[in-house]
Amino acid sequence: MLSSKLRQPIVVVLGHVDHGKTTLLDKIRGTALVKKEPGEMTQEVGASFVPSSVIEKLAEPLKNIIPIKLDIPGLLFIDTPGHELFSNLRRRGGSVADIAILVVDIVEGFQKQTIESVEILKERKVPFLVAANKIDRIPGWKVYDNEPFLFSFKKQSISVQKKLDELLYNNLVLQLASLNFNADRFDRVTDFTRNIAIIPVSGKTGEGIPELLAMLAGLTQRFMQGKLKFVEGPAKGVILEVKEDPGLGHTIDVIIYDGILKKNDIIILGGVNGTIVTKVRSLLLPSPLQDMRIAKTGYRSVDEVSAAAGVKISAPNLEEALAGSPIYSVDSDDKIPEFKKIIEDEISKVRFSRGVTGIVVKADSLGVLESIVYGLEKRNIPIRVADIGPISKKDVVEAELSAKDAEEYGLIAAFRVKPLPNLDTSKIKIIYDDIIYQLIDDVEKYIEDVRERRKRRTYDTLILPAKIKIMPGYVFRRSDPVIAGVEVLGGIIKPKFPLITEEGKRIGEVLQIQDNKKTIDKATKGMEVAMSIKGNIMIGRQINEGDILYSDVPKEDLEILVNNYRDTITDDMKEVIQELIKIKRAEDPLYGLTIKI
Numbered sequence: 289m290l291s292s293k294l295r296q297p298i299v300v301v302l303g304h305v306d307h308g309k310t311t312l313l314d315k316i317r318g319t320a321l322v323k324k325e326p327g328e329m330t331q332e333v334g335a336s337f338v339p340s341s342v343i344e345k346l347a348e349p350l351k352n353i354i355p356i357k358l359d360i361p362g363l364l365f366i367d368t369p370g371h372e373l374f375s376n377l378r379r380r381g382g383s384v385a386d387i388a389i390l391v392v393d394i395v396e397g398f399q400k401q402t403i404e405s406v407e408i409l410k411e412r413k414v415p416f417l418v419a420a421n422k423i424d425r426i427p428g429w430k431v432y433d434n435e436p437f438l439f440s441f442k443k444q445s446i447s448v449q450k451k452l453d454e455l456l457y458n459n460l461v462l463q464l465a466s467l468n469f470n471a472d473r474f475d476r477v478t479d480f481t482r483n484i485a486i487i488p489v490s491g492k493t494g495e496g497i498p499e500l501l502a503m504l505a506g507l508t509q510r511f512m513q514g515k516l517k518f519v520e521g522p523a524k525g526v527i528l529e530v531k532e533d534p535g536l537g538h539t540i541d542v543i544i545y546d547g548i549l550k551k552n553d554i555i556i557l558g559g560v561n562g563t564i565v566t567k568v569r570s571l572l573l574p575s576p577l578q579d580m581r582i583a584k585t586g587y588r589s590v591d592e593v594s595a596a597a598g599v600k601i602s603a604p605n606l607e608e609a610l611a612g613s614p615i616y617s618v619d620s621d622d623k624i625p626e627f628k629k630i631i632e633d634e635i636s637k638v639r640f641s642r643g644v645t646g647i648v649v650k651a652d653s654l655g656v657l658e659s660i661v662y663g664l665e666k667r668n669i670p671i672r673v674a675d676i677g678p679i680s681k682k683d684v685v686e687a688e689l690s691a692k693d694a695e696e697y698g699l700i701a702a703f704r705v706k707p708l709p710n711l712d713t714s715k716i717k718i719i720y721d722d723i724i725y726q727l728i729d730d731v732e733k734y735i736e737d738v739r740e741r742r743k744r745r746t747y748d749t750l751i752l753p754a755k756i757k758i759m760p761g762y763v764f765r766r767s768d769p770v771i772a773g774v775e776v777l778g779g780i781i782k783p784k785f786p787l788i789t790e791e792g793k794r795i796g797e798v799l800q801i802q803d804n805k806k807t808i809d810k811a812t813k814g815m816e817v818a819m820s821i822k823g824n825i826m827i828g829r830q831i832n833e834g835d836i837l838y839s840d841v842p843k844e845d846l847e848i849l850v851n852n853y854r855d856t857i858t859d860d861m862k863e864v865i866q867e868l869i870k871i872k873r874a875e876d877p878l879y880g881l882t883i884k885i
């Protein structure tokens with residue numbers, strides 16, 4: 289029988305923050321719970337199983353539109369949505385997840401993390417469909433709880449129907465097209481191998497859930513027969529999370545995607561300090577009748593689990609187990625070296641030390657480390673070391689070595705890891721974040737900032753605040769360039785400084801300064817000097833004798849002056865700064881906002 293040969297597809301949920309991932313997953317689980325017969329739903333760790341009988345029941349009213357006869361046993365949903373756990377569902381060259389639901393708020397459309405989700409799905413080669421969520425928020429939408437979308441849609445007013453299709457087109461179809469994906473509302477797709485199906489749903493009201501489940505089941509069954517073939521042999525899986533459980537010590541939550549895992553099996557997995565070979569002490573599943581999401585305490589022990597399944601493994605020596613690492617069971621000791629090598633090879637691709645000038649990346653799990661490295665490399669940020677575990681002396685030394693070549697790379701990007709005690713990290717920068725993409729953004733921004741600052745860092749290259757007055761009766765040349773006697777009223781003026789009027793209008797830049805016919809490189813308060821000013825100006829037009837001019841100090845230069853060279857600021861320069869801030873604020877409300885003088 290075919291049905292016994294296919295395993296359940298593993299489904300993940302991704303999307304932008306607050307677009308409704310958790311609500312949608314809860315609704316799917318809740319809907320399934322209502323429709324199930326006693327004993328139909330098995331308990332899992334880190335995942336929820338929705339059996340095909342439930343999906344068929346939910347899709348029954350739709351049988352004329354989406355006819356489904358399911359051969360897969362059901363769908364296995366990974367319970368925690370989002371990038372971080374998804375990263376740990378890694379498998380060589382791809383993901384353990386068979387299909388993903390990309391949740392997008394239909395009203396808000398694609399946001400930053402939606403695009404990042406698409407990128408990460410592309411990278412891991414996971415097909416996806418789109419849940420256009422929160423349709424109940426469309427103005428005028430009438431709620432028909434838990435109905436198939438197509439039924440509820442039919443009962444909406446023409447204007448609401450139009451609005452939905454408009455939002456769907458503008459916020460989803462066009463956005464996906466810009467990422468090179470063809471997509472359409474699921475009931476208009478004729479070729480599912482070329483088009484991504486968009487299913488309008490509401491995680492709040494349950495509308496559209498029947499179609500969402502039917503599409504997931506139908507598509508995986510139809511297009512993934514090969515991948516879903518169940519193999520009776522030893523288990524293959526991935527470590528989702530490493531935990532310390534009361535009374536159990538260190539355990540690992542594992543997703544088994546192939547084969548069967550039995551109590552007392554020898555298992556091989558990746559550890560922080562090398563591969564771990566151990567023996568399954570017990571296989572644990574949540575106790576029956578317990579909400580799987582809060583199943584933290586009571587577990588029941590089983591003799592075996594078969595793919596696909598989420599299970600907690602208790603075994604000796606799991607303290608150093610590595611989330612995101614592959615895990616294999618073997619049926620004979622001879623095979624241990626072979627699988628050890630497979631795991632070592634795979635892990636060494638993700639953990640590396642290259643000796644190039646670049647940053648150091650430290651993370652607490654293999655999958656996350658891999659995602660961060662991938663994200664940084666896509667932004668052309670070089671990486672010297674990528675590794676697991678707390679920040680050590682060696683990491684700091686590596687970052688310091690990079691900093692010698694380029695200050696901006698004297699940086700450690702840390703994901704859920706901390707420095708070891710008593711570590712001197714004063715010579716380098718550490719950026720911490722628990723959100724992968726935030727960390728990548730922050731790293732990129734820091735590198736750019738250091739570069740930007742370096743460009744202007746030295747005092748000699750700063751444009752300093754200055755206030756000058758064109759002395760009446762001392763104009764020697766009215767234009768091209770203007771040559772006039774000026775009095776320095778405050779600050780320091782130098783050749784090449786751009787000048788502005790009291791109204792903030794740019795009028796040219798200082799060409800040369802002379803004192804008693806000798807060219808000088810700067811003039812300070814109280815000096816009366818001859819100055820040439822180049823620019824498209826004429827005395828009598830844009831400026832007049834007796835006018836006051838200021839140097840046009842860029843915002844960054846002012847910040848650097850105040851932050852790094854505070855002791856060079858004289859009282860008269862301070863006054864000029866205050867006047868400059870007033871002038872420049874008219875155009876840039878942020879000018880001088882961050883400085884204190």
Ligand SMILES: Nc1nc2c(ncn2[C@@H]2O[C@H](COP(=O)(O)OP(=O)(O)OP(=O)(O)O)[C@@H](O)[C@H]2O)c(=O)[nH]1
Nearest residue numbers: 304305306307308309310311421422425490491492
């Ligand atoms: N009206 C409406 N509100 C929804 C729907 N789905 C989710 N929400 C609301 O949107 C907010 C965010 O929902 P979550 O499920 O927490 O979103 P999430 O994507 O899991 O958010 P994170 O876990 O923070 O990334 C909550 O206030 C939900 O009640 C929906 O279909 N309709």
